[in-house]
Amino acid sequence: MKPLLLAVAASAALGSTLLSPQVFAQSQAEAQVNALEGLAGPQPGSRRSGAKGICASGHFIGNAAGRELSRASVFKGDRIPVVARFSVGGGSPKASDKAKSVRGLALQFQLPGGEQWQMANISAPVFFVSKPEQFAPFVQARTADPATGKPDPEKIKAFSAANPDTTRQGAYLAQAPVPASYGAVNYWGVNAFEFEAAPGKSRFARWQFVPDAGVLGLTEEQLKSMGDEFLAGELRERVAKAPVSFDFRLQLAEAGDNLTDPTLAWPDARTVVSAGKLVIDKVADGMGGACDAMTFNPLVLPAGIKPSADPVLNARAAPYALSLGRRLSEAAKK
Helix, strand or coil: CCHHHHHHHHHHHHCHHHCCHHHHHHHHHHHHHHHHHHHHCCCCCCCCCCCEEEEEEEEEEECHHHHHHCCCHHHCCCEEEEEEEEEECCCCCCCCCCCCCCEEEEEEEECHHHCEEEEEEECCCCCCCCCHHHHHHHHHHCCCECCCCECCHHHHHHHHHHCHHHHHHHHHHHHCCEECCCCCCCEEEEEEEEEEEECCEEEEEEEEEEECCCCCEECHHHHHCCCCCCHHHHHHHHHHHCCEEEEEEEEECCCCCCCCCCCCCCCCCCCEEEEEEEEEEEECCCCCCCCCCCCCCCCCCCCCEEECCCHHHHCCHHHHHHHHHHHHHHHHHC
C-alpha cells in the first residue's frame, strides 16, 4: 500500500488527528482529482475540470479606482499582457456547448518584475461547495452507476438534502440561459480576497468580469437548431471583427458579510467599483496554445492582493498541481 493510502487508512481507524495538515491536503486533493476522473471517464491529456476550452490573449489596464483599493501593480494603468482560457464546465473535452453548466474564464496576468496573477472565474456568482471535503462526495454522487450508465438520482437527492449549500450554483445555472458566446456572459471570481492599499488599509472584495457587449443567452428554440460545437468558432469570428472587452468590477464587502463561504452571494446593495478593463484581441486557431500548461492557480497573487481564509480557495492549489502533473505525464506518453 502506498504511504499516503496507509496514512489515510490508519487515520480512518484511529482518528484524523494522525494526519498532518500536509498529508490531509494531499489526500483530499487526490480524492478530488480521482472523483473528477471517475465522473468524466478516462480523458488522457485533458484537464480534469473545464476540459473543453480554447486559448486566447489580450491585455488588462487598471485604473484609479483600482489603485485606491490596492497597491498591486496591475492597477497602475500600464498595459498588462494577459493569457486567457475560455472553457465549458466538466471533465470531457467533448462536452456540449449547449450544456447547462458553467463557462470558465481563466486568466494569467504577466506583471512587471516577474510577478504573476492567476485566476479561474466561472459564469455563476457562487461555487458549488462551501467546504473542500464536500467536493469529492458531490462529484461521486453524480457519477454514473456502472449498472445503469446513469447517475443515481437518489444519491444526488440524499447528498443535496444533507448539504443544501451545494444546491445554490445548480439552481442559478438552471434558470440562466445557455450562453451564446464566451464573450457575452458574466464571469465571477466567487472567492473573497483582501485588497491592500497600504499597510493597515485594506478591503475585502469579490470580482466580476462584465462583458461590454452585454449578456447574450440562447432561447430553447435557438438551441434546438444548434450543434454541440459553436462557442470557439463564434469567439474567433467575434474577435476577428473587434476585440472583446470586459469591465473588471470589485464588489466590496461590508461588516457581517461572509468571507469564507463561496456558495453565498453578497447582497446586491454592496458597493461595486469598476477597477479596470480586460481586452481579448486574439484567439488561438486550434484547441491548443499558450494556456495549455498553465494551472490558473487562484493563490498566485501579486503584492497588494491576499487570499481570504476561505477554505475552498486555500485548498485549490494542491488539486490543480496534481491534475497538471497527471495530464502532462499522459501527454508525454502519447
